[in-house]
Amino acid sequence: MEFNTIATCDGIANSGNYSKFVLPSREIIAASIESTIKAYNFDGMVMLSSCDKIIPGMLLATARCDIPTVFLTGGIMKPKYFNDGPLKGKTFVTSDIKEAIGRFKAGKISEEEFFLIESETCCSPGACNMMGTANTMACIVELMGLSLPDCATTSAIGKRREELSKETGKTIVNLVETNITALDLITHKSIENACKVALSFGGSTNMILHMCALSHEIGGTLNHFDFDRLSKSVPLLAKFKPASEYNLTEFHEAGSVKVLTKKLSKLLDLSAINILGESLETYLEKVEVLEHQLIRDLNDPISNEGGIAILKGNLAPDGAIVKQSAVDFKMRRHKGPAKVFEAEEELKDALMSDKIKEE
Numbered sequence: 001m002e003f004n005t006i007a008t009c010d011g012i013a014n015s016g017n018y019s020k021f022v023l024p025s026r027e028i029i030a031a032s033i034e035s036t037i038k039a040y041n042f043d044g045m046v047m048l049s050s051c052d053k054i055i056p057g058m059l060l061a062t063a064r065c066d067i068p069t070v071f072l073t074g075g076i077m078k079p080k081y082f083n084d085g086p087l088k089g090k091t092f093v094t095s096d097i098k099e100a101i102g103r104f105k106a107g108k109i110s111e112e113e114f115f116l117i118e119s120e121t122c123c124s125p126g127a128c129n130m131m132g133t134a135n136t137m138a139c140i141v142e143l144m145g146l147s148l149p150d151c152a153t154t155s156a157i158g159k160r161r162e163e164l165s166k167e168t169g170k171t172i173v174n175l176v177e178t179n180i181t182a183l184d185l186i187t188h189k190s191i192e193n194a195c196k197v198a199l200s201f202g203g204s205t206n207m208i209l210h211m212c213a214l215s216h217e218i219g220g221t222l223n224h225f226d227f228d229r230l231s232k233s234v235p236l237l238a239k240f241k242p243a244s245e246y247n248l249t250e251f252h253e254a255g256s257v258k259v260l261t262k263k264l265s266k267l268l269d270l271s272a273i274n275i276l277g278e279s280l281e282t283y284l285e286k287v288e289v290l291e292h293q294l295i296r297d298l299n300d301p302i303s304n305e306g307g308i309a310i311l312k313g314n315l316a317p318d319g320a321i322v323k324q325s326a327v328d329f330k331m332r333r334h335k336g337p338a339k340v341f342e343a344e345e346e347l348k349d350a351l352m353s354d355k356i357k358e359e
Contacts, residue, residue: 003036005029010052011094011128022053023209029057034064042067044176046168050074050127050156055137056210062146062182063217068175069182070275071147072168073138075156077126079247086113092121095130095242105354126156129248131240136203137210142257143194145185145274149283153252171275180277188220189269192230193280195222197257199231199306200264202239202325208308224319228310235301236325237263238294243307243326246294254292262287263297315340 008025037045044067047058055073062069080092097117104114127134138152148167154160191211198207208224215222237260240246261268262284270281296302307325324332339356341347350356 001040001042005032005054005057007051007054010133026053026057026060026210026213029054030060030064033058033061037061037065037067044068044070044172046172047071048074050134050138052133052137052206055134055141056213059137059141059146059186059210059214060217063186063214066181066183068172068180069146070168070172070175071141071151072165073127073141073147073151075126075151075154075161076135076248076252077122077129078124078155078157079129079249080121080123082116082120085116086110087116091247092117093130093241093247094121094128095132097121099242124155124157130242131202131204131248133204133206133210135248136198136207139201139203139257140194140198140207140211143197143261144190145272145276145280146182148275149258150252150256153248153256155249155252174277175275178277180273180275183218185273185275186214186218187272188215188218190272191215191218191220191222193268193272195227196230196234196267196306197261197264199227199234199308200237201251201260202236202243202307202323205308205321205323208321224310224321227308227321228319231306231308231324234264234267234306235296235298236303236306237296237298237301239302239307239325243323250294254294255287255290258284258287259289260295262289263295266298 006025006028008022010019010022013019013022042065045065047062047069049055049058049071050073055071058071077094082088082090100109100114100117103109104111127138129135135152141147142149142152148164148171151164154164191214195207195211208227212222212224238251240248240251265284268280270279270284272280274280274283276283303325305324307323309322309324311320311322339350341350
């Protein structure tokens with residue numbers, strides 16, 4: 001039996017009050033899947049998911065249903081390379097569109113260049129090809145052993161994606177036969193492993209919302225301050241657009257999640273198991289590490305701390321989350337005047353109406 005759920009896109013519903021409906025959609029997704037799966041007494045399920053709230057919603061449902069489950073994430077959109085015209089020789093991904101808005105308003109690119117970036121960057125099916133929430137969560141799903149190796153960063157189109165789809169079908173049948181259920185894979189140790197690796201590649205800050213929710217689904221107490229603790233012990237080994245010049249296709253070519261996990265293995269609990277029924281230790285023994293500067297070694301990190309920090313102070317007594325891997329080292333300490341806003345909407349309006357000037 002096949003059934004759908006809703007799929008609200010953050011990239012579209014990101015204006016004013018419209019954006020407030022996006023996070024609650026995660027709960028609707030989780031509840032709709034749980035109610036259908038339990039009502040019809042499914043033996044197993046395959047989760048087809050790609051977007052920011054879809055993967056987390058399906059993760060919550062997976063934990064609640066606790067039956068054999070495999071994720072088949074949709075894969076990434078191809079980067080856009082311009083062969084001619086004013087952008088000849090340049091490559092763009094979805095995060096470049098938002099940056100282009102600011103560059104156009106500042107007079108740094110022409111109207112023609114802006115139009116080309118806006119209209120041609122999304123050049124194939126697939127998840128937005130930046131290290132945002134969708135791809136962070138796809139990597140986390142693979143890290144937790146819920147999807148097949150390389151599923152997270154394989155292109156959404158092409159022969160390998162078709163092969164992964166067929167292999168996923170065989171895998172779910174095997175899981176049902178062997179009765180390896182979701183909570184054999186979704187454990188406190190696999191959640192912490194996934195958080196550590198995601199911190200090592202500068203994953204989205206939104207993973208905190210979703211991983212804390214997943215932890216609580218299985219009786220855990222993970223909170224945002226735990227990410228600060230983990231980030232202080234996990235080095236940054238890679239980072240991607242919009243935080244660096246590297247895109248996710250290049251990450252895939254460098255070995256992707258499996259290579260990064262192997263390089264970080266000394267900091268992980270290797271007893272966690274995957275949908276193939278093997279431990280993380282056994283799985284990583286088969287992983288060949290490609291020498292590539294894109295994914296650093298433990299002894300040669302980009303930074304000694306992971307991608308996220310929790311700031312504390314009188315402006316944010318309960319903590320404020322920052323993706324420190326995307327913050328220039330020169331900006332990490334600032335002394336001087338500040339423009340303070342009481343709400344996110346006020347800040348956004350000020351930015352878009354040129355009330356904040358670059359000095």
